[in-house]
Amino acid sequence: EAQVTQNPRYLITVTGKKLTVTCSQNMNHEYMSWYRQDPGLGLRQIYYSMNVEVTDKGDVPEGYKVSRKEKRNFPLILESPSPNQTSLYFCASSLFPGLGSGELFFGEGSRLTVL
Amino acid sequence: AQKVTQAQTEISVVEKEDVTLDCVYETRDTTYYLFWYKQPPSGELVFLIRRNSFDEQNEISGRYSWNFQKSTSSFNFTITASQVVDSAVYFCALISGVDTGRRALTFGSGTRLQVQP
Numbered sequence: 001e002a003q004v005t006q007n008p009r010y011l012i013t014v015t016g017k018k019l020t021v022t023c024s025q026n027m028n029h030e031y032m033s034w035y036r037q038d039p040g041l042g043l044r045q046i047y048y049s050m051n052v053e054v055t056d057k058g059d060v061p062e063g064y065k066v067s068r069k070e071k072r073n074f075p076l077i078l079e080s081p082s083p084n085q086t087s088l089y090f091c092a093s094s095l096f097p098g099l100g101s102g103e104l105f106f107g108e109g110s111r112l113t114v115l
Numbered sequence: 116a117q118k119v120t121q122a123q124t125e126i127s128v129v130e131k132e133d134v135t136l137d138c139v140y141e142t143r144d145t146t147y148y149l150f151w152y153k154q155p156p157s158g159e160l161v162f163l164i165r166r167n168s169f170d171e172q173n174e175i176s177g178r179y180s181w182n183f184q185k186s187t188s189s190f191n192f193t194i195t196a197s198q199v200v201d202s203a204v205y206f207c208a209l210i211s212g213v214d215t216g217r218r219a220l221t222f223g224s225g226t227r228l229q230v231q232p
Contacts, residue, residue: 033219042119042206042222058219090160103150104220106160 002027004107006091012113013081021076021110023091029105030095032074036060037088037109046089049074081114088112117142119209121223128197129231136192136226138207144168147211149183149190150220154204166190168211197230204228 004025013019025032033048035058045058049068063085065077074093078085091107118141128134140149151163164174166183174181178195194201204227208220 040224042208042224043220044222045219048219088158103162103165105162106152108157108159111158 002105004091004093004105006089006107006110008110009108010111012115014115015082016080019078019081019112021078021089021091021112023074023076023107024072025074025091025093025105026072027093027095027105028071029093030071032068032091032093033058033104034064034066034074034076035090035092037090043090046076078112081112083114086112086114117209117211117221119207119221119223121205121207121226123226124224125227125229127229127231130199131196133193133195134197134228134230136194136205136207136228138190138192138223140188140190140207140209142209142211144211147209150206150208150210151181151190151192152206152208154206154225156203160206163192194228197228199230199232202228202230 007022030051034046035043036046037043044060046060046064047055047058047066049055052068052071055066055068068074089110089112092104094104120139123137126134147168149166153161153163164181171183171185180193182191204225206225207223210220
């Protein structure tokens with residue numbers, strides 16, 4: 001089954017404790033990205049990756065890091081989480097090039113709470 | 116700058132009623148894509164439709180239909196004979212111009228639809 005898998009789905013942590021949210025897709029997609037969802041704001045892009053070893057900032061990258069060492073994986077790293085990073089996070093992937101060639105496939109979301 | 120406005124924060128209907136979710140967008144680009152996603156209570160995002168700016172044909176898929184009007188910059192979504200399973204948050208989204216390359220969708224703030232039995 002084609003899917004984007006995120007882990008963990010739920011996490012409560014404390015300020016300053018490094019954490020990683022993993023994302024893996026099994027569709028051989030070149031493109032992957034991370035979004036965060038906050039009430040009243042919809043979803044906003046954090047980082048994206050066009051292919052292996054190619055990453056770039058989205059609209060709200062502060063406080064986050066990413067890496068793309070393998071095509072299927074795109075982990076989101078919070079080096080020193082703060083309460084304003086409490087949010088619902090989505091990983092997404094799609095074929096490349098051309099948005100018309102396919103839609104964005106989203107993972108099931110990871111709800112993160114930073115105390 | 117791009118913007119997507121979903122003015123209806125929450126809508127409540129009774130089962131079998133028809134309901135329309137409004138979406139108004141802003142972009143200076145002539146080439147763009149519009150999307151609708153559904154987010155059920157379980158939290159995942161489910162793709163519903165993608166429409167490009169050169170295709171103004173309305174689309175119907177079962178009980179769902181979409182009305183794309185460039186003249187009013189709107190891409191409204193209608194559910195006919197609503198069902199309890201339609202209860203969810205619905206997001207309208209836009210991608211255009213330089214954002215197309217980075218797949219940076221601009222999302223509206225969402226409309227929460229509650230369908231009462």
